[in-house]
Amino acid sequence: PVPVDPKVKRASDILKYGIPDRGPTVRYYQNHVLSYDQARRTPLWVAEHINSQHIQGPANRKHSKFRPDPSVDPMFTAHNGDYWKSGWSRGHMAPAGDNKFDQEAMNDTFLLSNIVPQNLQNNAGFWNRFEMYCRDLTSRFEDVYVVSGPLYLPTQEDEQKVVKYPVIGESEVAVPTHLYKVVVAERFNTPTSIGAFIVPNQPIDFGPKLTDFQVPIEDLEKSSGLKFYPQLDRSKAKNLCEMDSCKLITQKEFELWIIGRKLQSARTQERVEKVWKELEEKKLKPDQYLVDLYAKKKVELAAKQSEE
Amino acid sequence: PVPVDPKVKRASDILKYGIPDRGPTVRYYQNHVLSYDQARRTPLWVAEHINSQHIQGPANRKHSKFRPDPSVDPMFTAHNGDYWKSGWSRGHMAPAGDNKFDQEAMNDTFLLSNIVPQNLQNNAGFWNRFEMYCRDLTSRFEDVYVVSGPLYLPTQEDEQKVVKYPVIGESEVAVPTHLYKVVVAERFNTPTSIGAFIVPNQPIDFGPKLTDFQVPIEDLEKSSGLKFYPQLDRSKAKNLCEMDSCKLITQKEFELWIIGRKLQSARTQERVEKVWKELEEKKLKPDQYLVDLYAKKKVELAAKQSEE
Ligand SMILES: [Mg+2]
Numbered sequence: 001p002v003p004v005d006p007k008v009k010r011a012s013d014i015l016k017y018g019i020p021d022r023g024p025t026v027r028y029y030q031n032h033v034l035s036y037d038q039a040r041r042t043p044l045w046v047a048e049h050i051n052s053q054h055i056q057g058p059a060n061r062k063h064s065k066f067r068p069d070p071s072v073d074p075m076f077t078a079h080n081g082d083y084w085k086s087g088w089s090r091g092h093m094a095p096a097g098d099n100k101f102d103q104e105a106m107n108d109t110f111l112l113s114n115i116v117p118q119n120l121q122n123n124a125g126f127w128n129r130f131e132m133y134c135r136d137l138t139s140r141f142e143d144v145y146v147v148s149g150p151l152y153l154p155t156q157e158d159e160q161k162v163v164k165y166p167v168i169g170e171s172e173v174a175v176p177t178h179l180y181k182v183v184v185a186e187r188f189n190t191p192t193s194i195g196a197f198i199v200p201n202q203p204i205d206f207g208p209k210l211t212d213f214q215v216p217i218e219d220l221e222k223s224s225g226l227k228f229y230p231q232l233d234r235s236k237a238k239n240l241c242e243m244d245s246c247k248l249i250t251q252k253e254f255e256l257w258i259i260g261r262k263l264q265s266a267r268t269q270e271r272v273e274k275v276w277k278e279l280e281e282k283k284l285k286p287d288q289y290l291v292d293l294y295a296k297k298k299v300e301l302a303a304k305q306s307e308e
Numbered sequence: 309p310v311p312v313d314p315k316v317k318r319a320s321d322i323l324k325y326g327i328p329d330r331g332p333t334v335r336y337y338q339n340h341v342l343s344y345d346q347a348r349r350t351p352l353w354v355a356e357h358i359n360s361q362h363i364q365g366p367a368n369r370k371h372s373k374f375r376p377d378p379s380v381d382p383m384f385t386a387h388n389g390d391y392w393k394s395g396w397s398r399g400h401m402a403p404a405g406d407n408k409f410d411q412e413a414m415n416d417t418f419l420l421s422n423i424v425p426q427n428l429q430n431n432a433g434f435w436n437r438f439e440m441y442c443r444d445l446t447s448r449f450e451d452v453y454v455v456s457g458p459l460y461l462p463t464q465e466d467e468q469k470v471v472k473y474p475v476i477g478e479s480e481v482a483v484p485t486h487l488y489k490v491v492v493a494e495r496f497n498t499p500t501s502i503g504a505f506i507v508p509n510q511p512i513d514f515g516p517k518l519t520d521f522q523v524p525i526e527d528l529e530k531s532s533g534l535k536f537y538p539q540l541d542r543s544k545a546k547n548l549c550e551m552d553s554c555k556l557i558t559q560k561e562f563e564l565w566i567i568g569r570k571l572q573s574a575r576t577q578e579r580v581e582k583v584w585k586e587l588e589e590k591k592l593k594p595d596q597y598l599v600d601l602y603a604k605k606k607v608e609l610a611a612k613q614s615e616e
């Protein structure tokens with residue numbers, strides 16, 4: 001017979017009625033994997049693998065809806081109502097935009113198990129640009145791995161360090177003080193690169209650089225209580241921000257991108273013209289993509305109008 | 309071949325470098341089992357099984373030392389130095405006194421994985437009496453199961469609910485706002501009893517009753533993110549405080565108990581007499597246990613003195 005550790009034997013008495021259950025360690029979705037924090041009603045971490053095939057395709061966020069994750073026990077799930085009038089937006093950890101290849105995969109990212117209360121400007125601005133940077137890495141690396149999640153960091157308050165964060169709604173969803181990403185990028189026959197970043201859950205304008213938020217991965221691990229990529233040999237890994245630029249898109253590029261999004265979703269010719277005028281007002285020179293999109297939209301909407 | 313869930317198949321790419329690791333779900337000790345919160349450097353829950361055999365015996369806390377749990381990754385462990393001058397005491401979750409049967413089992417409860425920063429008066433007072441009550445249950449029930457742990461509960465602050473707690477020392481050990489216990493008691497041929505309690509991590513005097521802190525177990529589960537005793541059929545369980553008294557020992561009984569502890573640890577005859585005088589000062593009538601202990605101590609110390 002296999003010898004049994006007496007501590008484990010004793011545990012079978014102690015745990016006669018089962019182990020206190022914090023839910024499954026890992027939850028699986030179409031194109032992301034996460035661990036859920038049942039006490040805080042947010043993910044603990046969300047893992048992705050991004051490559052050039054996943055970030056393009058027909059999926060559109062207008063077909064996706066935020067909703068409670070049916071796999072999470074009702075006692076521990078967040079609800080859309082928790083976010084309403086809370087002052088906090090619903091921030092994706094696995095971004096919708098990493099799942100353009102498949103509508104179902106994109107829909108999965110709208111499950112509230114993948115969402116944290118995020119400052120709206122941060123969500124639409126700096127964090128959005130950070131997500132774009134991760135996708136853009138696939139033009140220079142074959143495989144990009146990202147783990148994202150919320151943090152609850154202390155601040156000095158008088159003589160002591162204090163952790164302080166609001167909880168929102170009936171479900172008391174925790175609002176993180178910071179968000180993190182650990183990014184691993186690799187291509188054939190070159191060393192793997194890794195970078196860890198902690199971003200405050202606050203408005204961040206175009207002044208700060210992504211590298212301003214880079215931290216030693218061990219610092220993030222100590223704060224989060226997690227060890228990331230345990231099967232990666234870090235002694236051979238390079239600093240992502242030395243192997244690649246870690247440069248986010250500029251204000252100009254970002255504004256052109258926003259105008260592109262507005263053009264794409266425009267449903268009337270007046271709206272198309274109004275968006276196009278923003279370029280002049282902001283003294284922005286459209287790139288070829290925008291010029292083509294503008295022309296295409298005008299033809300489309302003219303045809304639609306003549307049908308009516 | 310066994311069909312593979314495509315989500316799980318995709319996960320093997322996403323998790324190429326391993327799952328973010330929050331440490332083992334369950335850690336085993338001589339006479340308790342716990343789950344450790346690597347981010348907060350405290351246990352998440354600690355489970356015990358108490359019966360009359362475990363709570364008596366030769367083990368003595370004077371032979372035990374608080375120390376970092378060697379099984380916890382150094383990055384995530386608490387240290388004794390974190391507690392020094394912090395204003396918080398080291399509070400056992402599995403109490404030392406539940407392990408009188410075995411010195412090694414008692415020593416295990418002094419590992420900092422079993423400890424949370426606890427208000428000293430709470431630790432020595434109300435919580436101590438609560439632990440005594442759990443042990444006393446073994447005189448009326450054969451088996452008592454207890455799960456104990458820390459909580460971080462929000463309070464209303466202006467318009468919003470806020471979670472706020474200090475962290476102490478270099479390791480930033482989280483100071484819980486509350487502590488919980490879920491107690492299951494059973495004896496042959498009677499229904500199992502269960503009670504859940506949430507106690508503020510503050511001084512509590514002899515006014516409040518234990519029942520003042522009883523809560524529906526579902527409330528505790530929602531706050532903690534844990535489901536307790538998942539293999540217990542709750543529909544058949546009774547309310548512990550209806551099946552038993554849930555009465556803590558009185559102030560008088562508690563003061564006698566403290567004098568007993570002082571007598572036991574007295575090392576000189578002067579000390580013995582000084583402690584004995586406290587009875588008069590406090591107008592307490594010693595019970596037979598104390599009278600016998602007093603006599604025994606005097607003989608012991610007289611013999612010791614004549615040896616010197
Ligand atoms: Mg977002």
Ligand SMILES: [Mg+2]
Binds near residue numbers: 398403432435
């Ligand atoms: Mg104690």
